[in-house]
Amino acid sequence: GAVVSQHPSWVICKSGTSVKIECRSLDFQATTMFWYRQFPKQSLMLMATSNEGSKATYEQGVEKDKFLINHASLTLSTLTVTSAHPEDSSFYICSARDQASGRDEQFFGPGTRLTVL
Amino acid sequence: GENVEQHPSTLSVQEGDSAVIKCTYSDSASNYFPWYKQELGKRPQLIIDFRSIVGEKKDQRIAVTLNKTAKHFSLHITETQPEDSAVYFCAASKGSSYKLIFGSGTRLLVRP
Numbered sequence: 001g002a003v004v005s006q007h008p009s010w011v012i013c014k015s016g017t018s019v020k021i022e023c024r025s026l027d028f029q030a031t032t033m034f035w036y037r038q039f040p041k042q043s044l045m046l047m048a049t050s051n052e053g054s055k056a057t058y059e060q061g062v063e064k065d066k067f068l069i070n071h072a073s074l075t076l077s078t079l080t081v082t083s084a085h086p087e088d089s090s091f092y093i094c095s096a097r098d099q100a101s102g103r104d105e106q107f108f109g110p111g112t113r114l115t116v117l
Numbered sequence: 118g119e120n121v122e123q124h125p126s127t128l129s130v131q132e133g134d135s136a137v138i139k140c141t142y143s144d145s146a147s148n149y150f151p152w153y154k155q156e157l158g159k160r161p162q163l164i165i166d167f168r169s170i171v172g173e174k175k176d177q178r179i180a181v182t183l184n185k186t187a188k189h190f191s192l193h194i195t196e197t198q199p200e201d202s203a204v205y206f207c208a209a210s211k212g213s214s215y216k217l218i219f220g221s222g223t224r225l226l227v228r229p
Contacts, residue, residue, distance in 0.1 A: 034216055043206060044161065044219045060118075093160060097215055104149045104168065104210070106217060108160040 002028045002098045006109035013084055014117055020080045021112045023050075023094030029074035030096035034106070035067075038091040050077040050094075084116045119144040121209050123220030131228050136194045138223045140207035145188065147209040151217070152181065152192050154203045161206060165192075197227045 003026040013019050023033055031052045036044040048069055049057040056069035068080040077096075081088055091113050095106040120143040130136050142150075151166035165181055167174045173182045180193040194201060207220040 032215065043221045044217075046216055046218065049216055091158075095217070104215065105151070105163060105166060106215070110160045111158075113158075 002026075002096075002101070002107045004094065004096050004107045004109040006092075006094060006112050008112060009110060010113040010115075012115045012117065015085050016083055018080055018082045019084055019114060020078055021092055021094075021114075023077045023079070023096070023109050025075045025096045025098075025107075028096075028098040028100060030077075031074060031099065033071060033077040033094055033096045035069065035077070035079050036093045036095070038093060038111075040091075044093060047079075050079075052077075081114065084114070086116045089114055089116045119147060119209055119211065119218040121207060121218050121220040123207050123223060125223060126221065127224045127226070129226045129228060130197050132197060132199060134197055136197050136201070136225055136227075138192045138205055138207070138225075140190050140192075140209075140220045142188050142190070142209040142218075144209070144211060145185075147211040149210045149215075150181070150183065150190050151208050152179075153206045153208065153219075155206060155222075156203050164205075194225075197225075199227050199229050201225060202227045 005024045007022045033050040035047045038044045047062045050069045050071040052071045058064045071077040093111040094109045097106045123140045148169040153161035154164050155161045178195045183190040205223045208217040210217045
């Protein structure tokens with residue numbers, strides 16, 4: 001099946017710094033990728049839809065100036081958490097759909113655990 | 118927008134028994150319903166998915182049903198095994214947006 005990778009798998013940073021997370025589709029192209037956030041013992045909450053070559057679409061309540069998304073190629077989307085604070089500590093997961101397959105299935109990355117001190 | 122509710126939040130069954138998890142969705146335009154299994158600290162793993170043209174789908178010990186009128190769908194796991202213990206999420210999406218809205222999750226514990 002299709003493979004999605006994320007980097008880094010975990011990161012610890014100081015409050016006020018910015019952190020960039022990469023999401024890559026390794027063996028397929030994805031014009032659309034999705035970013036989720038998952039707090040401990042909670043569900044996956046969709047943050048935004050990343051569109052290749054255009055602006056991301058953010059879900060209600062997600063600050064677009066705080067969570068910067070760039071989808072510069074058909075295999076890479078990045079999420080930058082700007083001026084991170086302890087409340088941004090979470091598990092960030094991306095997903096992508098292999099459009100060429102014609103299937104609805106989305107493939108998830110392994111996630112990035114962010115801890116803000 | 119779409120809202121997906123999931124019950125129960127926790128479910129404990131004896132090995133060999135069946136487990137049923139239920140979800141409801143709000144947007145009648147939703148037409149794709151995947152179920153995911155997530156182990157602690159890992160990515161969600163798709164266990165079964167179906168589109169709304171299908172009323173029921175089976176894959177070995179797993180079956181899913183959909184009631185479009187009531188906007189309910191369910192996951193049935195038969196002959197449960199300890200390795201089935203995990204958190205299960207239902208999700209729904211519609212049309213070309215393909216964004217998935219997840220239920221709140223069910224923590225399943227299968228007791229040996």
